[in-house]
Amino acid sequence: MKIGELAQQSGLTPSRIRFYERIGLLKTVERRPNGYRTYPQQAVMILGLITTAQRAGFTLDEIRTLLPSDLTHWDHAALMEALARKIADIEALQARLAQSRAHLLRLIEDIQERPDDMDCAANAHRVLTNMLADQSEALDVTSGDIRLLDTKDRRQSVSPGHRKKTASR
Amino acid sequence: MKIGELAQQSGLTPSRIRFYERIGLLKTVERRPNGYRTYPQQAVMILGLITTAQRAGFTLDEIRTLLPSDLTHWDHAALMEALARKIADIEALQARLAQSRAHLLRLIEDIQERPDDMDCAANAHRVLTNMLADQSEALDVTSGDIRLLDTKDRRQSVSPGHRKKTASR
DNA sequence: CTTGACCTTGAAGTTAGCTTCAAGGTTAGG
């Protein structure tokens, strides 16, 4: 199958597929005499696997080191270890998020609990001082990093990029 | 106070402080006749506020629109709205994280529950198929974005960058 | 009057994960 068809079937853009090839993530590709890329059916599954892993919080780098060239020959040990580590990362992040959320809730309360005899300016100072004091206490929660965000419109739904009438710009 | 002292007191690097000025985030700065920047004591608090807000998940852009030039004159309504929105963002992300975590746990179980009569290759295929099926079901959890990650070593603890003996490179 | 720590500037580099662009080759249909 050519790259356009693979793009359709996987829901990714051709540029993204070429990018994955360039960084050594997608290796199941050959060339026709005319230079066109050609992919086996399996490539659809590999791309699905990649995007699923991404959504679970794996970086492309991590995915590359885990993905075997043959989908039936995984490094079982490395895979399980990576999964466990990723879960731990997520849990660390969850802890951080819970902290941030609690922090913000406390802040809202603190702002609203202005003593009747205090003007806004003084209240602002009171809240600020509290907040900066809070902060200096919590300097220990270092967590492993994970990128699980920016989850907006990564997927092309109706395959845009057809250079026909789309003509935006 | 000069920029080096502010850097010490705030725990940020001078370059970062200059950067904040450049993007219009830190405005309380004047110049001495020799061109050196000079800051009021208040600048320490402003920088503390900025990093605290960052750790709560606010982007510098958001912080800039919320930060008043005078720390005692906040846009109360905008601030409360932003705090509420940020909490909602965090909660959306928490939901996503819980999903990802559950997904990974299910995956681990699924891998380990290989039927005795199945070889690794066939098991790999079974697990893969399950996973990609799972994924197509959950296509609705679109969340607002938030950047709350990469929380490793943003702070200079012992003020590196003194061009004395540090001499790395 | 020299040394070294500090300060200045603008420009470019970093990371991740792509997209976009420019300039061109290929192919199927009419």
Added chain:
DNA sequence: CCTAACCTTGAAGCTAACTTCAAGGTCAAG
């Protein structure tokens, strides 16, 4: 044969939040 839709490449651009670099000015101590 022409056109439109596809394909190719390498290079550059994008975002966020900084850092690093190069080239130079300032200042206090010895």
